[in-house]
Amino acid sequence: MSEPVPVAVPRKGRPLEAVLERIATVGDDDRLDRLADRVSNTLRYEKAVTKGSVEAENGPYERLSEYSHPGEPNNPEFTLMRDNRDGKPRRIVFDAATVDLGDVRLKLVGREEPFRALRTHEFALGFDSADLVLEEVVGIRSDGLGTIADVNDRIDPVDTDVRVVNGLGDTVYHTLMGRPEHIEPGDDLDRDFCNTYEGPLCISPRYERLVTAVLGTDALDGVEFVYPDAHEEEEAAIARAGLGVYLTVTGSTAREHGLVVGEHLFPSETVLMRNAAERATAVERALGTLEVTEPTSEIRI
Structure with a gap:
Protein backbone atom coordinates (compact mmCIF):
# COMPACT_ATOMS: atom_id res chain seq x y z
CA MET A 1 0.00 0.00 0.00
CA SER A 142 -19.38 46.10 9.87
CA ASP A 143 -21.99 43.34 9.80
CA GLY A 144 -21.70 40.20 11.87
CA LEU A 145 -21.10 36.57 11.01
CA GLY A 146 -23.82 34.05 11.86
CA THR A 147 -22.79 30.67 10.49
CA ASP A 170 -19.38 18.43 18.56
CA THR A 171 -21.11 21.79 18.82
CA VAL A 172 -21.12 24.20 21.73
CA TYR A 173 -22.10 27.84 21.34
CA HIS A 174 -20.78 31.33 21.87
CA THR A 175 -23.86 32.57 23.67
CA LEU A 176 -25.06 36.00 24.73
CA MET A 177 -25.84 36.25 28.45
CA GLY A 178 -26.98 39.12 30.64
CA ARG A 179 -28.56 40.17 33.88
CA PRO A 180 -32.36 40.47 33.60
CA GLU A 181 -32.41 44.05 34.89
CA HIS A 182 -30.45 45.10 31.79
CA ILE A 183 -33.22 43.82 29.49
CA GLU A 184 -36.42 45.81 28.96
CA PRO A 185 -39.70 43.87 29.24
CA GLY A 186 -40.59 42.36 25.87
CA ASP A 187 -37.02 42.63 24.53
CA ASP A 188 -34.99 39.59 23.51
CA LEU A 189 -31.35 39.14 24.38
CA ASP A 190 -30.10 38.80 20.81
CA ARG A 191 -28.10 40.53 18.08
CA ASP A 192 -30.67 43.30 17.77
CA PHE A 193 -30.19 43.99 21.47
CA CYS A 194 -26.45 44.38 20.88
CA ASN A 195 -27.10 46.89 18.08
CA THR A 196 -28.49 49.40 20.59
CA TYR A 197 -26.53 48.41 23.70
CA GLU A 198 -23.74 50.61 25.04
CA GLY A 199 -21.56 49.61 27.96
CA PRO A 200 -19.32 46.75 29.14
CA LEU A 201 -19.36 43.36 27.40
CA CYS A 202 -17.49 40.62 29.26
CA ILE A 203 -15.58 38.10 27.15
CA SER A 204 -12.52 35.89 27.38
CA PRO A 205 -9.49 37.93 26.17
CA ARG A 206 -8.64 35.32 23.53
CA TYR A 207 -12.06 35.76 21.90
CA GLU A 208 -11.90 39.52 21.28
CA ARG A 209 -11.35 39.16 17.54
CA LEU A 210 -13.83 36.28 17.28
CA VAL A 211 -16.60 38.23 19.03
CA THR A 212 -15.85 41.26 16.87
CA ALA A 213 -16.21 39.15 13.72
CA VAL A 214 -19.40 37.49 14.96
CA LEU A 215 -21.19 40.66 16.08
CA GLY A 216 -19.69 43.10 13.56
CA THR A 217 -18.14 46.49 14.26
CA ASP A 218 -21.48 48.37 13.95
CA ALA A 219 -22.99 46.42 16.86
CA LEU A 220 -19.90 47.09 18.99
CA ASP A 221 -20.06 50.87 18.64
CA GLY A 222 -20.21 52.16 22.21
CA VAL A 223 -19.32 48.74 23.68
CA GLU A 224 -16.28 48.23 25.92
CA PHE A 225 -14.76 44.77 26.20
CA VAL A 226 -14.03 43.73 29.79
CA TYR A 227 -12.52 40.46 30.99
CA PRO A 228 -12.80 38.04 33.91
CA ASP A 229 -10.32 38.49 36.74
CA ALA A 230 -7.68 35.82 37.29
CA HIS A 231 -9.30 32.58 38.53
CA GLU A 232 -12.81 34.10 38.22
CA GLU A 233 -15.54 32.00 36.60
CA GLU A 234 -16.70 33.48 33.31
CA GLU A 235 -20.36 33.38 34.34
CA ALA A 236 -19.56 35.24 37.56
CA ALA A 237 -17.63 37.87 35.61
CA ILE A 238 -20.52 38.32 33.17
CA ALA A 239 -22.94 38.71 36.10
CA ARG A 240 -20.64 41.41 37.49
CA ALA A 241 -20.40 43.22 34.14
CA GLY A 242 -24.08 42.82 33.28
CA LEU A 243 -23.64 41.44 29.75
CA GLY A 244 -21.25 39.02 28.10
CA VAL A 245 -20.53 36.23 25.63
CA TYR A 246 -19.38 32.80 26.75
CA LEU A 247 -19.16 29.23 25.42
CA THR A 248 -21.98 27.11 26.75
CA VAL A 249 -23.95 23.94 26.06
CA THR A 250 -26.97 24.16 28.37
CA GLY A 251 -26.54 27.50 30.15
CA SER A 252 -27.36 25.94 33.53
CA THR A 253 -24.33 27.47 35.27
CA ALA A 254 -25.20 30.88 33.84
CA ARG A 255 -28.69 30.64 35.32
CA GLU A 256 -27.18 29.75 38.69
CA HIS A 257 -25.45 33.14 38.54
CA GLY A 258 -28.75 34.89 37.85
CA LEU A 259 -28.12 35.37 34.14
CA VAL A 260 -30.57 35.22 31.26
CA VAL A 261 -29.30 32.98 28.46
CA GLY A 262 -29.82 34.73 25.15
CA GLU A 263 -29.11 34.00 21.50
CA HIS A 264 -26.60 31.41 20.38
CA LEU A 265 -24.44 33.80 18.40
CA PHE A 266 -22.09 31.34 16.78
CA PRO A 267 -21.39 27.59 16.86
CA SER A 268 -18.03 26.41 18.12
CA GLU A 269 -17.24 23.12 16.43
Whole structure:
Protein backbone atom coordinates (compact mmCIF):
# COMPACT_ATOMS: atom_id res chain seq x y z
CA MET A 1 0.00 0.00 0.00
CA SER A 2 1.20 3.56 -0.71
CA GLU A 3 2.46 5.92 1.97
CA PRO A 4 -0.29 7.16 4.32
CA VAL A 5 -1.64 10.70 3.87
CA PRO A 6 -0.62 12.83 6.88
CA VAL A 7 -3.49 14.59 8.67
CA ALA A 8 -2.93 17.14 11.44
CA VAL A 9 -5.16 16.58 14.49
CA PRO A 10 -5.41 18.09 18.00
CA ARG A 11 -3.37 16.44 20.72
CA LYS A 12 -6.11 16.19 23.36
CA GLY A 13 -9.59 17.19 24.47
CA ARG A 14 -13.02 17.27 22.87
CA PRO A 15 -11.73 18.13 19.36
CA LEU A 16 -9.50 15.05 19.25
CA GLU A 17 -12.35 12.84 20.46
CA ALA A 18 -14.55 14.25 17.69
CA VAL A 19 -11.87 13.48 15.09
CA LEU A 20 -11.50 9.89 16.27
CA GLU A 21 -15.27 9.44 16.18
CA ARG A 22 -15.29 10.68 12.56
CA ILE A 23 -12.49 8.24 11.70
CA ALA A 24 -14.38 5.36 13.30
CA THR A 25 -17.56 6.35 11.44
CA VAL A 26 -16.04 6.50 7.97
CA GLY A 27 -13.81 3.46 8.58
CA ASP A 28 -16.62 1.12 9.65
CA ASP A 29 -14.11 -1.07 11.51
CA ASP A 30 -14.37 -2.23 15.13
CA ARG A 31 -10.64 -1.63 15.53
CA LEU A 32 -11.17 2.08 14.89
CA ASP A 33 -13.91 2.21 17.53
CA ARG A 34 -11.46 0.61 19.96
CA LEU A 35 -8.79 3.13 18.94
CA ALA A 36 -11.15 6.02 19.67
CA ASP A 37 -12.12 4.59 23.06
CA ARG A 38 -8.54 3.80 24.00
CA VAL A 39 -7.20 7.25 23.18
CA SER A 40 -10.13 9.06 24.84
CA ASN A 41 -9.95 7.00 28.02
CA THR A 42 -6.18 7.33 28.26
CA LEU A 43 -6.21 11.10 27.84
CA ARG A 44 -9.06 11.59 30.30
CA TYR A 45 -7.08 9.62 32.86
CA GLU A 46 -3.94 11.60 32.12
CA LYS A 47 -5.86 14.86 32.46
CA ALA A 48 -7.01 13.74 35.90
CA VAL A 49 -3.40 12.89 36.82
CA THR A 50 -2.19 16.29 35.63
CA LYS A 51 -4.90 18.06 37.63
CA GLY A 52 -4.04 16.06 40.75
CA SER A 53 -7.47 14.44 41.15
CA VAL A 54 -5.95 10.99 40.49
CA GLU A 55 -2.57 9.68 41.70
CA ALA A 56 -0.81 7.45 39.17
CA GLU A 57 0.92 4.29 40.38
CA ASN A 58 3.71 4.57 37.78
CA GLY A 59 5.75 7.46 36.45
CA PRO A 60 5.04 9.17 33.12
CA TYR A 61 7.67 7.23 31.15
CA GLU A 62 6.36 3.88 32.38
CA ARG A 63 2.82 4.90 31.46
CA LEU A 64 3.99 6.19 28.09
CA SER A 65 5.61 2.84 27.32
CA GLU A 66 2.44 1.02 28.33
CA TYR A 67 0.16 3.19 26.16
CA SER A 68 2.17 3.45 22.93
CA HIS A 69 2.44 0.88 20.15
CA PRO A 70 4.66 2.48 17.49
CA GLY A 71 4.26 1.24 13.94
CA GLU A 72 1.19 -0.91 14.54
CA PRO A 73 -1.78 0.05 12.30
CA ASN A 74 -4.89 1.27 14.12
CA ASN A 75 -2.94 1.63 17.38
CA PRO A 76 -2.00 4.92 19.02
CA GLU A 77 1.28 6.50 20.00
CA PHE A 78 1.54 9.08 22.78
CA THR A 79 4.14 11.63 23.84
CA LEU A 80 5.00 13.96 26.70
CA MET A 81 4.58 17.72 26.57
CA ARG A 82 4.63 20.58 29.04
CA ASP A 83 1.22 21.87 30.10
CA ASN A 84 0.71 25.64 30.06
CA ARG A 85 -0.64 25.83 33.58
CA ASP A 86 1.21 26.98 36.69
CA GLY A 87 4.32 24.88 37.27
CA LYS A 88 4.31 23.68 33.64
CA PRO A 89 3.50 20.06 34.58
CA ARG A 90 4.30 17.28 32.13
CA ARG A 91 1.29 15.78 30.41
CA ILE A 92 0.86 12.72 28.20
CA VAL A 93 -0.93 13.62 24.95
CA PHE A 94 -1.75 11.97 21.63
CA ASP A 95 1.16 11.78 19.18
CA ALA A 96 0.19 9.67 16.14
CA ALA A 97 -1.73 6.72 14.71
CA THR A 98 -1.86 5.14 11.27
CA VAL A 99 -5.40 4.11 10.28
CA ASP A 100 -6.72 2.13 7.33
CA LEU A 101 -10.01 3.34 5.85
CA GLY A 102 -10.64 0.89 3.03
CA ASP A 103 -8.48 2.03 0.12
CA VAL A 104 -7.32 5.13 2.02
CA ARG A 105 -4.57 5.11 4.62
CA LEU A 106 -4.06 8.08 6.94
CA LYS A 107 -1.35 9.06 9.40
CA LEU A 108 -3.00 11.09 12.16
CA VAL A 109 -0.33 13.39 13.60
CA GLY A 110 -0.88 15.33 16.83
CA ARG A 111 -0.20 19.06 16.67
CA GLU A 112 -0.74 21.81 19.22
CA GLU A 113 -2.12 24.05 16.47
CA PRO A 114 -3.28 21.98 13.47
CA PHE A 115 -4.76 25.02 11.71
CA ARG A 116 -1.39 26.77 11.68
CA ALA A 117 0.30 23.61 10.43
CA LEU A 118 -2.02 23.73 7.41
CA ARG A 119 -1.33 27.43 6.89
CA THR A 120 2.39 26.72 6.57
CA HIS A 121 1.76 23.81 4.17
CA GLU A 122 3.12 21.19 6.57
CA PHE A 123 -0.15 19.32 5.99
CA ALA A 124 -2.78 19.33 3.25
CA LEU A 125 -5.57 18.11 5.58
CA GLY A 126 -6.33 18.64 9.23
CA PHE A 127 -8.87 19.13 11.98
CA ASP A 128 -9.10 22.00 14.45
CA SER A 129 -11.57 24.28 16.19
CA ALA A 130 -13.51 26.62 13.93
CA ASP A 131 -12.84 29.31 16.55
CA LEU A 132 -9.19 29.45 15.57
CA VAL A 133 -10.11 30.32 11.98
CA LEU A 134 -12.11 33.31 13.22
CA GLU A 135 -9.42 34.31 15.66
CA GLU A 136 -6.74 34.42 12.98
CA VAL A 137 -7.90 34.93 9.40
CA VAL A 138 -11.58 35.84 9.03
CA GLY A 139 -12.05 39.42 7.90
CA ILE A 140 -13.69 41.91 10.28
CA ARG A 141 -16.68 43.71 8.75
CA SER A 142 -19.38 46.10 9.87
CA ASP A 143 -21.99 43.34 9.80
CA GLY A 144 -21.70 40.20 11.87
CA LEU A 145 -21.10 36.57 11.01
CA GLY A 146 -23.82 34.05 11.86
CA THR A 147 -22.79 30.67 10.49
CA ILE A 148 -19.57 28.81 9.78
CA ALA A 149 -20.86 28.27 6.24
CA ASP A 150 -20.04 31.96 5.66
CA VAL A 151 -16.49 31.70 7.00
CA ASN A 152 -14.76 30.80 3.73
CA ASP A 153 -16.24 33.87 2.03
CA ARG A 154 -14.49 36.04 4.63
CA ILE A 155 -11.06 34.47 4.27
CA ASP A 156 -8.71 36.56 2.15
CA PRO A 157 -7.10 34.14 -0.34
CA VAL A 158 -3.94 36.25 -0.15
CA ASP A 159 -3.74 35.54 3.58
CA THR A 160 -4.09 31.75 3.55
CA ASP A 161 -4.95 28.77 1.35
CA VAL A 162 -6.77 26.98 4.20
CA ARG A 163 -10.53 26.47 3.82
CA VAL A 164 -13.17 24.87 6.04
CA VAL A 165 -14.73 21.72 4.55
CA ASN A 166 -17.37 20.72 7.12
CA GLY A 167 -18.02 20.13 10.80
CA LEU A 168 -17.93 17.14 13.10
CA GLY A 169 -21.05 17.81 15.16
CA ASP A 170 -19.38 18.43 18.56
CA THR A 171 -21.11 21.79 18.82
CA VAL A 172 -21.12 24.20 21.73
CA TYR A 173 -22.10 27.84 21.34
CA HIS A 174 -20.78 31.33 21.87
CA THR A 175 -23.86 32.57 23.67
CA LEU A 176 -25.06 36.00 24.73
CA MET A 177 -25.84 36.25 28.45
CA GLY A 178 -26.98 39.12 30.64
CA ARG A 179 -28.56 40.17 33.88
CA PRO A 180 -32.36 40.47 33.60
CA GLU A 181 -32.41 44.05 34.89
CA HIS A 182 -30.45 45.10 31.79
CA ILE A 183 -33.22 43.82 29.49
CA GLU A 184 -36.42 45.81 28.96
CA PRO A 185 -39.70 43.87 29.24
CA GLY A 186 -40.59 42.36 25.87
CA ASP A 187 -37.02 42.63 24.53
CA ASP A 188 -34.99 39.59 23.51
CA LEU A 189 -31.35 39.14 24.38
CA ASP A 190 -30.10 38.80 20.81
CA ARG A 191 -28.10 40.53 18.08
CA ASP A 192 -30.67 43.30 17.77
CA PHE A 193 -30.19 43.99 21.47
CA CYS A 194 -26.45 44.38 20.88
CA ASN A 195 -27.10 46.89 18.08
CA THR A 196 -28.49 49.40 20.59
CA TYR A 197 -26.53 48.41 23.70
CA GLU A 198 -23.74 50.61 25.04
CA GLY A 199 -21.56 49.61 27.96
CA PRO A 200 -19.32 46.75 29.14
CA LEU A 201 -19.36 43.36 27.40
CA CYS A 202 -17.49 40.62 29.26
CA ILE A 203 -15.58 38.10 27.15
CA SER A 204 -12.52 35.89 27.38
CA PRO A 205 -9.49 37.93 26.17
CA ARG A 206 -8.64 35.32 23.53
CA TYR A 207 -12.06 35.76 21.90
CA GLU A 208 -11.90 39.52 21.28
CA ARG A 209 -11.35 39.16 17.54
CA LEU A 210 -13.83 36.28 17.28
CA VAL A 211 -16.60 38.23 19.03
CA THR A 212 -15.85 41.26 16.87
CA ALA A 213 -16.21 39.15 13.72
CA VAL A 214 -19.40 37.49 14.96
CA LEU A 215 -21.19 40.66 16.08
CA GLY A 216 -19.69 43.10 13.56
CA THR A 217 -18.14 46.49 14.26
CA ASP A 218 -21.48 48.37 13.95
CA ALA A 219 -22.99 46.42 16.86
CA LEU A 220 -19.90 47.09 18.99
CA ASP A 221 -20.06 50.87 18.64
CA GLY A 222 -20.21 52.16 22.21
CA VAL A 223 -19.32 48.74 23.68
CA GLU A 224 -16.28 48.23 25.92
CA PHE A 225 -14.76 44.77 26.20
CA VAL A 226 -14.03 43.73 29.79
CA TYR A 227 -12.52 40.46 30.99
CA PRO A 228 -12.80 38.04 33.91
CA ASP A 229 -10.32 38.49 36.74
CA ALA A 230 -7.68 35.82 37.29
CA HIS A 231 -9.30 32.58 38.53
CA GLU A 232 -12.81 34.10 38.22
CA GLU A 233 -15.54 32.00 36.60
CA GLU A 234 -16.70 33.48 33.31
CA GLU A 235 -20.36 33.38 34.34
CA ALA A 236 -19.56 35.24 37.56
CA ALA A 237 -17.63 37.87 35.61
CA ILE A 238 -20.52 38.32 33.17
CA ALA A 239 -22.94 38.71 36.10
CA ARG A 240 -20.64 41.41 37.49
CA ALA A 241 -20.40 43.22 34.14
CA GLY A 242 -24.08 42.82 33.28
CA LEU A 243 -23.64 41.44 29.75
CA GLY A 244 -21.25 39.02 28.10
CA VAL A 245 -20.53 36.23 25.63
CA TYR A 246 -19.38 32.80 26.75
CA LEU A 247 -19.16 29.23 25.42
CA THR A 248 -21.98 27.11 26.75
CA VAL A 249 -23.95 23.94 26.06
CA THR A 250 -26.97 24.16 28.37
CA GLY A 251 -26.54 27.50 30.15
CA SER A 252 -27.36 25.94 33.53
CA THR A 253 -24.33 27.47 35.27
CA ALA A 254 -25.20 30.88 33.84
CA ARG A 255 -28.69 30.64 35.32
CA GLU A 256 -27.18 29.75 38.69
CA HIS A 257 -25.45 33.14 38.54
CA GLY A 258 -28.75 34.89 37.85
CA LEU A 259 -28.12 35.37 34.14
CA VAL A 260 -30.57 35.22 31.26
CA VAL A 261 -29.30 32.98 28.46
CA GLY A 262 -29.82 34.73 25.15
CA GLU A 263 -29.11 34.00 21.50
CA HIS A 264 -26.60 31.41 20.38
CA LEU A 265 -24.44 33.80 18.40
CA PHE A 266 -22.09 31.34 16.78
CA PRO A 267 -21.39 27.59 16.86
CA SER A 268 -18.03 26.41 18.12
CA GLU A 269 -17.24 23.12 16.43
CA THR A 270 -14.32 20.98 15.36
CA VAL A 271 -13.95 21.26 11.59
CA LEU A 272 -12.25 19.38 8.79
CA MET A 273 -9.98 21.75 6.86
CA ARG A 274 -7.90 21.52 3.72
CA ASN A 275 -5.11 23.55 2.21
CA ALA A 276 -6.63 24.24 -1.19
CA ALA A 277 -3.20 24.60 -2.80
CA GLU A 278 -2.40 20.93 -2.10
CA ARG A 279 -4.14 18.83 -4.77
CA ALA A 280 -2.29 15.52 -4.88
CA THR A 281 -4.43 12.53 -5.90
CA ALA A 282 -3.92 10.83 -2.53
CA VAL A 283 -5.05 13.99 -0.73
CA GLU A 284 -8.21 14.27 -2.85
CA ARG A 285 -9.04 10.61 -2.19
CA ALA A 286 -8.52 11.05 1.55
CA LEU A 287 -10.68 14.18 1.54
CA GLY A 288 -13.47 12.31 -0.23
CA THR A 289 -13.42 9.71 2.53
CA LEU A 290 -13.38 12.21 5.41
CA GLU A 291 -15.77 14.92 4.27
CA VAL A 292 -19.07 13.30 5.23
CA THR A 293 -21.29 15.74 7.10
CA GLU A 294 -22.44 14.78 10.57
CA PRO A 295 -26.23 15.12 10.95
CA THR A 296 -25.71 17.05 14.20
CA SER A 297 -23.25 19.53 12.69
CA GLU A 298 -24.10 23.22 12.42
CA ILE A 299 -21.79 23.45 9.42
CA ARG A 300 -23.05 23.03 5.89
CA ILE A 301 -20.44 24.22 3.40
